Each structure stands twice: as structure tokens, then as C-alpha cells.
Amino acid sequence: MSVAMGNRLNYSNKLILAPMVRIGTLPTRLLALDYGADIVYGEELIDFKMLQCKRVENKILGTVDFVLSSGQPVFRTCARERDRVVFQMGTADPQRAVQVAKLVQNDVAGIDVNMGCPKEFSIKGGMGAALLTKPDKIREILCSLVKESSKPVTCKIRILPKVEDTIQLAKLIESTGVSALAVHGRLRDERPRHKVHCDYIKAVAESVSIPLIANGGSDDIIDSYEGIKKFKEMTGASSVMIAREAQWNPSIFRREGKLEEHEVCKAYVKYAVDYDNPYQNSKYCLQQILHEKMETPQGQALMHSESARDIWKDYSEKTPKSHLIEWCRRKGLPVPHYQTEERLKDRHFKSVVLVDGEKYSSSFWEKSKRFAEQSAAVVCLRSLGVSDGRKEDPHCSQKSLWQIF
Template sequence: MVDNSELPFRMLCRKYGAEAAYTPMLHSRIFNENPKYRSEEFTTCKEDRPLFVQFCANDPDILLEAARRVESHCDYVDINLGCPQRIARRGYYGAFLMDNLPLVKSLVEKLALNLNVPVSCKIRVFPKLEDTLKYAKMLEDAGCSLLAVHGRTRDEKDGKKFRADWNAIKAVKNELRIPVLANGNIRHMDDVRNCLEEMGADGVLSAETLLENPALFAGFRTSNWVVDNEKDSIDGKLDQADLVVQYLKLCEKYPVPWRMIRSHVHKMLGDWFRVQPQVREELNAQSRLTLEFLYGLVDQLRELGVRVPLHQKDDASATGNLAEVIGI
């Protein structure tokens, strides 16, 4: 996701069980043309592996140029063919390339024939299953080595309103020889287990839920997904403020643009801000952030007696070697 899977956040998710991670979606043309964009939007370190570097594109030559800049720093170069947002419509990339499959095929072939690392793709499903299966098979034949399938259509942008179609993902998995990752409806580890058991997928991705709870893959879940009579009996041992502090410490080590940091603080402290909205307003009023201010914000919430625990209901190790659980 744009602005939401930068290096500090990836490292936080890895600490809590994510076995691989994607960079934010990078615009291939701007990546080639703008050194500042490259230096701010793509940072990594030796511990940041396995790593998928994710690009949007609509020109094979431009995409290859961008991919060659990062191939020595990653394990996969990923083509985002699933972004459904208005900006993707305007820029003609992401899920809006589903209307031009010859172009999609040429993007995959260009990378597969010219890179030293494998090519992966992320897609959304078509309304008709047969169209989805033809699409997935075309990508495999073009040289895609790993396919992530989001079980919603291009028009189903609201994950809370539309449930992902796991049956469509299962059908893709059964159709292809390459690994298939499942995306959609992953809110806690029970969902991970159910997804793997029902579909036989090679891995599971989570995006939106991780923004609120980066410890999902370690078995922690927010109170929204804990049965009421269990809440008092489960020892949380961790809360979202703890995760914010850990994230900020990673930002000290791996500096990133402030807009990214602001976004993560809002997401991870969302439940706390609902209890103390005046603290959220203090954050919103800051035109220029500092780490000292953000550490102080967390201290202020704790002094106000706010605590929103994460509950460790799950045994994350129960997935064993079934598959990888993959972060953003």
C-alpha cells in the first residue's frame, strides 16, 4: 500500500511473525526520473528479507528500467495489477489494466526475460470465475513465478462491505503450478488457519488489518475479534501503544517521511483516540512532527489511564510449515 509499508513498519511486522513483506507500491516512471522519490520511497536493510519490491506500470521498458535498479536488493520484483483506487484509474495502472490483458502480458514477459530475480504479480478477480482463471493462467505462462490473489473485484474497494471470495482464490490455486498467496478477510490467526485449510494456498497476506495491529501474525488480536466472555480471561501482554513506541524506535534507526509516520500513529492509536479524542486533535494540529512529541503523546494517553490491550488468544506457531504468512 502506498505510504504504509515502508521499512520501519515492515521491520515491526517481521518482529511479530510476518515471514516476508512488500514495499509500498512504487510508480515506475517516477522511480526512474526522480532521485529524491527513490531515496525516500525505497529504503531497505540486510534484515529486510524476503522482500517484494512492488511497482505499478503501464510501459514494459520503463518498468524494466525501474526493476533493474532494485533487483539486487530484493527477492521478487512485484507488479501491482490490483490497485482499484481513483489514482490508478487516472494513471492507467493497477486493476485498470484488467481491460488490456495484452499489455499486462507484455509487462510480465519483459521482466521475466530480463531480470535475475523472479517476477510476482498481485491481482483482483473478475466478476466471472472463468475470466479470472484465464487471467491467472496467462500470467503464469508469461513468466509470473508467484501470484497473489485478492478475492475482491476491482469495484469492491470497501473491505468491510465486501467479503473476499475465497472460492475464487481456491480455483486459481487449483489451476496453476506456481505458488498462490491468498489476500482478503484476514483479521486474526483463526482467519489465517481457515484460509490455508480451505484453499490450500501457499501463503496468506494481510494489509489493512496490519495497520491497526502489526502483531497479528504473532497471534495477537484486537478486542473487536475477541468474544466478550473471553476478554477478561486472556492476558493481552501487549497493547497498541507498545507497538507505536516500537515503531517510533525503528523510525529513529530507519528515517522515513513524516507523512508515513503520522499515518501509522493514527491507525495504531485509533482505539485510544476514540476514548480520548482531544489527544487526537493535538496530533492533528501539529503541522511539524517530532519523535519527542509522539513519544510524549503516548505518555499522555497512558497518564490519562487509557489502555487498549491486544489479546494473545492465538498460538501463531500452530500454522507450522503449512505456508508463509506474509506482511504488507
């Protein structure tokens, strides 16, 4: 089933990465998509901060960045996720909400309002869970967004003490014209140690006609792909949104089962390097993946790391493509662009890479698209007189940051 219907994101029967502060940055979102997530939510970003940002097309990274005057990127996205990423904002004001939506809507697939976060910062600002008891404000914000935004609008809430009140709130939200509703099945003051109230979510799902996205099943119910299906059945929801289990291991979305943490860390670091993710954020995300293995040598090395160099040398696998990206970045050039041809008679592949206006290609047909792109990168690097980073390359230092694995 296609995730998008025309220009509209379809929220039915989907596996979704939940919005998580510090976790939901670009590398984690791309990793979740690789592992089987259908839709990925970015971390909650506050309207005031976003309105200080300028949209910048980062040709070196191949991204669209929303940056502060200092140059610090607040939100970064790329073409790979454009039809499946939902921007979540924290807001308590309909006018600001609309301004933010118009700022980002051409680069994302949907707009979401956080109406369930119980953290003190959100509550004091009248955002998040503070909105749960302000139905008029909820209506005003959502109606304004639905009317003014070109992308589908959703919101995420927590349950209220009485199931009847939760249903009433859900129906009010549905009446604003939103495309879907996500419900975290815990009260405002409850935390992960409290069991999720599947009965509340189910009651809401039976009371609305828009897709209902169930959230809150991590650890309690969801610890595998089978657990995702169980949570969906228990709640009667249309879709399932996963937070903590995806924070600890983004491969929770894999139908074949979760991958070992070290393998996930390597995959994470590749995206972190390719998209120049901030060191502190990358370290934090890796610590979450290794949360049960922090006493191991790898965990201790990560804990005591002090720079991106320390992290990358332990987890990254440098390839010719990565070397080429890094070289282009140093030269201020756009990221390499690959065009791959398939030979149908034997399903072999050949790639051409475009770098600085020149095309490079190997004369060999490879057994996979991945190998074909790597071969083209090798040809390009050697034509430019640059090391391709492989161990047999005499120009490659034995202390390369990328050769631990």
C-alpha cells in the first residue's frame, strides 16, 4: 500500500516512528525507514524557535536545513524522507502554528501538533498536555492549520482520567478536519512504568472515523514485530506509533526481527556521517541504542568519547562512496549523484557518478546496485588522485577512523 495518496499522506495501517526529543533527528528517521517504518515523525520543535529560522538548501549535504542566524540547524530533512516525514511542533497559538506550517510544508509530508507532552517546559508554555483541558484552544489551532496548511494535519494527545471525556475530546479533534489522531494511552501524570490503557485507546478508535494511531505500548507490550501486531489488535487502532522501543533499537520495525545493537550502531553512524549530524546528538542516540550494554568495552568507549572522531572510529565503516562524499564536502561541491543501469538478461548493474560536472563509471557490471555505485566511486576517486579508503590501498592509513569494522 502506498504511504501517500496523491499529495496526501495516508495514515491507515501504518508503522510510525513517534516524535521523540533528541532522538527524532534525520539519522534515526532514515534508519527507521530502512528498517520498515512507513512514516517518521521529527522531534517536537517549538514554534518560537522555528520562526527564527531561515530555510536553506544545503547543496553539499543534499539536505534542506532550517537554520538560526548563528548557522545552527534546527531541523534538517532530505529527499529520501520527504513524502514520509511529519513535522511536529509545540505551540499554543494558532497564528504562530500557521506561520511554522507554511515555513516547512513544502519539505515535509504532514504537520502535527503536540498536545500530549507532560514535560514541565511544555506545560509552562501552555503547550503539550496543557492543551488537553483547553478544547477551545485546541479547536482554534487545528482549524487554523487545516484551513491554511497544504499538508495533512494531525495531533497527538494523552488520555484523560475518564474514558468518556477522552472520547469527547477525540470527537472535537476529529471535527476540525484533521487527517488522523494519535493517542498515547497514559494519563498526563503517568510515566512508562505505568501500564498503557489499551481500553481507552480502543474506545476512542471505535468512536472516530479518522485513522487512530495507538502509542504507548513499548516495553509493556511491544518488544518485537509480533508485539506491534498484538498492540494493534488490543487497541483496535488503525496504525501503531512506536517511541521507546524504536529509541532503543530502530530495527524494531523489521518484520524479520530486530538486529543486534552493534549492527544498528554502524548503520546509524553512516547516516550521521553522511548528513553531518551534531556530535552530541549522535552520541546521545547511540547511548540509547546501547543502553543495556553501557558496561561493555564499546559502551564505555562511547561514554568517554569527547568528539565525533572518537565515535566514528568505533562504529563507522568507511566505503569509497563515503570517501567521495567527504571529499566533495571539503571542496564545497554538491553530493555525488548516481545513475544506475540494470542489465535485464542477468540482473547485473552499472553506475555512473556525477561529480563537479564530470561523469565516472567502471567498465564492469556488478551483481548489485550497491556494488555498482561503490565501483563508480572508486573510479572517480582514483581519477581524482584521491584515496578510496580500502585497506589494500597503500595511501590509506592503518589508523583510519573508518576501519574498525
